[in-house]
Amino acid sequence: MYAVIKSGGNQYRVMPGDEIQVSKLPGEQGASVAFDQVMLTSDGDKIAVGTPYLEGTKVSGTITRQARTRKVVVFKYKRRKGYRRTKSHRQDFSQVRIDNIETLQAN
Numbered sequence: 001m002y003a004v005i006k007s008g009g010n011q012y013r014v015m016p017g018d019e020i021q022v023s024k025l026p027g028e029q030g031a032s033v034a035f036d037q038v039m040l041t042s043d044g045d046k047i048a049v050g051t052p053y054l055e056g057t058k059v060s061g062t063i064t065r066q067a068r069t070r071k072v073v074v075f076k077y078k079r080r081k082g083y084r085r086t087k088s089h090r091q092d093f094s095q096v097r098i099d100n101i102e103t104l105q106a107n
Contacts, residue, residue: 001044005056005059006037012058013096024092027063033096035059041103056104062102065095 002015008023025033038057041048048054068090076085 001101003038003057003059005035006039006053007035008028009010009034011039014101014106016098018098019040019064019095020098021093021095024066024095025063025094027094029063029066031063032099033061033062033063038091038101040067041101057101058104059098060100060102061096063094064097066092 002013004011004013005011007025010022012020012022014020036053036058038054038059039050039052041054048057050057066094071088071090074087074089075090077083
């Protein structure tokens with residue numbers, strides 16, 4: 001069984017046991033989270049697609065890590081003008097282990 005969930009403006013295809021990195025979620029390491037914005041579920045032959053989300057379906061998981069990604073360096077340069085600018089950015093993320101996909105109604 002797998003599901004497509006939406007979190008932080010991105011969509012993720014998840015199965016129980018998967019570990020995904022999503023935009024930072026509130027909570028400490030070991031806290032449980034629930035994703036209510038489930039767009040699609042599939043259980044072998046049966047596929048349920050939401051418009052845009054499925055009612056009564058949620059994906060639960062556990063936060064395994066709160067951290068920051070590797071540094072991304074942004075360098076701007078204009079030739080022959082002496083213009084150089086360097087910036088960098090590190091994005092916060094939460095690593096979540098998917099525990100269960102719950103379907104509360106028959107889809």
